[in-house]
Structures are given as C-alpha cells and as structure tokens.
Amino acid sequence: MSSFRHPVGPQKPGVYWRRRATVAGVILLIVIVVVLIVVGRGNGAPAAESSPSASPSASSSVRSSAPSPSASSAPSSGSASASPSASASPSSSSSSSSSASGSTCSKNQITLKPVLDKSAYGPTEDPKIAMSIENTGSGSCHMDLGSSQQVLTISSGEEQYWSSKDCQTGGTNQDVTIKAGQTLTTPAIAWDRTRSSTSTCDSSRPSVTGGGASYHLQVAVGNISSKESAQFILN
Template sequence: MLEPIGPLPPEIYWRRRALAIGVAVVVVVLFVWLISSLGGGDSPETANTAVSADVTVPSAAPTSAAIDTGVPGQNNTDSTPSAQQSSSPATTNGQQPVAVTPGQCADQSLAVKATVEHPTYRVGEKPKFGLVITNIGTTQCERDLGAGQQLFVYTIDGATRLWSNTDCYPPTDPLIKSLKPGEQALYSVDWSGTTSQPECQGERVAVGPGAYTVVAQLGAIKSTPEPFNIG
C-alpha cells in the first residue's frame, strides 16, 4: 500500500509525500516552540507585577500622614470641625472682634462739619458755632449724637487747644437720632470766649484778639478746621 499508484511516474508521488511530511514536521516544531515560549514568560511578568506592587503600596502612606497631621495650607475634606472650634468666635491679631450693632451708622457713613455764624467777632462777644452731621451712606441708620458730640477751639496753627464744649458741661444723656441717606442733624453752641480744660480744671481766661479755628468731632470722626477771627 506504500507504493504510489497513478498515471504519473512513482518518483513524483514520493516527492509529494516527502514535502507533506516536511511541512507537518515544521508545523509541529513551531507549535512546540510557541508553547514553550509562552510558558517561560509567566515568571518575568509575575516578578514585574510584584515589584510594581511593592512600589505602589508605600506611596499611599505619606498622603494619609499629611491629612492626619493637619498641616496648615492643606485641604482635608474628610475632617469635621469639633464643636469647640465651631463655637469659638473669630479673632484678629489675637483680639476678639468688635460687635457692630445692626442699623447703627458706621463712622464711614457719616460726615462731620464745623460752622461759624460770623467770620469775625469783637472781643467780649460770644461766637456761635454749628455742628453738622450728615448721613453720606446709602441706607438709613441711627447713631447716638449726644455723648460723642464735641467742639474744640484751637489757635490758628492748631498747636494749642483752648476750649471744648464738654470740658465743663459733659453730656450725660444719649441722643439717638435716625438719619436717612443725605439727611443732616444740626446743633449750635455759644462760646463764652474763655479757655477751658478737661473736667473744668484750672482758671478760665478770656482769649485775646487773633485768628482761631474750630473743629467739630463726633466720636472718632473729626471735621476740617474752620477759621474765624476775634478783633
């Protein structure tokens, strides 16, 4: 049965058989080599994976430590402020914040001006001064215009304080006034033309002829000096 049968010469059939056997051998060899290659590659890949895992796991530790220490400047979205921290008032430079009464006129919302009825007075006359307080803000507000309302007389250069309306007659009762935007409160004071000191200390002396200025003040708000003369 191994003898080739057919119309062609026998050597032709032998060559075809040899070629088929050779191809089959090559295929088997390639298959064995491929299986061997795949089986031997498992170890390096596994080793690389293990090394990669060793490097990745420690990297999580610094991140966790940074959150736990609460370093300033780092955001920790998982943390929750304690009740003690939440109830503590905010401070500025270690000091408690100053409470602001709702509806009260802030200093920056008020303007203060001093006025003089006449530019010149004779010696012995009583100059009449005015104090004008204007709400320059955009909302209605109220302010105590009594206790902090003051007028001062200085020499023309402002170097010497001569008199204040609160030295001998300090205000005792509050005077709460509500001011709309642009609304003014006007007050007038007569000056005796004599000097005075805080708490009405010392002798009161009549001032002589010369040039002077008067300054109005409400709390910490001061007006510009208004000049007048005594002659």
C-alpha cells in the same frame, strides 16, 4: 254670757259654733296678714346690689415722632457753653429698631462739619458755634448723638483753647436715625472767649487773645471727627 255659751236660735247649737269658729278664723287670718305686712315693711330685706359691669377702656395707640433735623443743647455745669445733643425721638419698639433705622452709621457715610455764624467777630461778640451731621450714604443709619458723644473744640495753631467736654456733667446718650442724604444741625451755642480746662469749672477763666487772632473750630461725634476745621477771627 249664757247666750254666748249656749246659742239661742232655731238651729242646732253646733251650727252656731261652726259659724263663730269661721268668723274667728277669718279675723285671726286678717290679724296675721296685717302683722306680716307691718313686720315685712320694718325689716325688709335690702335689695341685692347689682355689680356694675366693667366697660373696657379703649387703648390709645402712641405714635413715635420722627427725628427732628434740629437739635437741642444740653447745658454743662460751670460753663457758659454746652455740648449740644440732637433732638430726636427714639424708636417706639426696640425689636423693630434695626429694620426701621438701618445699620449703625459708619465713618464712611457720616460727614461732620463745624458751623459758625460769622467768620470774624468784634471785641464784644461771642462766636456762635455748632456742627452739622450729614448722612452721605445710600441708606438710613442710626448713631448716638447724645451730648456725651459730641465734642466741640477751639484751637489756635497747635494749642487747644477750649473744649465742650472740659466741664460737661450729666452727658446723655440718644440713638438717632439719619436718613440717606439728611443733614442734622445742632443749635448754635455761645463760646465766651475764655480758656477752658477741667480745673477751671468752678472758677473764673482767663480770656483768650483778640486783636485779629485766628482760631479754628473742630467737631466730633464719638469716633468720627470733622475732616476740616472752620477758621474765624477774634478782633
């Protein structure tokens, strides 16, 4: 201890004290560095989260399909027969509807015709009935061909026996463009050879007379009716 307090050597004691102070300072600096390294590793600041850049999603362009000449039938509740509605996709843009579809179809440019699969039917055969819609004008036009607008009626003489409207529920509206010279034909639906009325929708219906009886099919869309009916025989 005496040598530590009173350095022994050829030089002055102050030289030895300065050397000891330098060594002690270096040791202290090393200790501080080590402590900082240890503490820094234990309490390291988390890396900053990089916010991902949003990549723009490509917008898909939807094309509107062209009206199909065929039509799909919409079944009516309580009846084996249904009022058909033309299957056609509406215009994708309402603002350009009038220019793309033309004007509203008039009575003068639309011809409706009743369509039958046969002219005479056997005792167990049900008539398949439909209608054709032809644009006889010089330009395209559009009209409502939804099931709420279409009517098929069957009569004999002055008496009406059946109508697709009697028990129809959930009629739809569908604006369809018809090109000049184009004919749309609804799919055939079966008439079950029974009388219809609004009071027989949930009950059995009486069968109509066969044995060579003559009947007529007439069709209409909105305020446009077929000029002629189609005659057929039930045997």
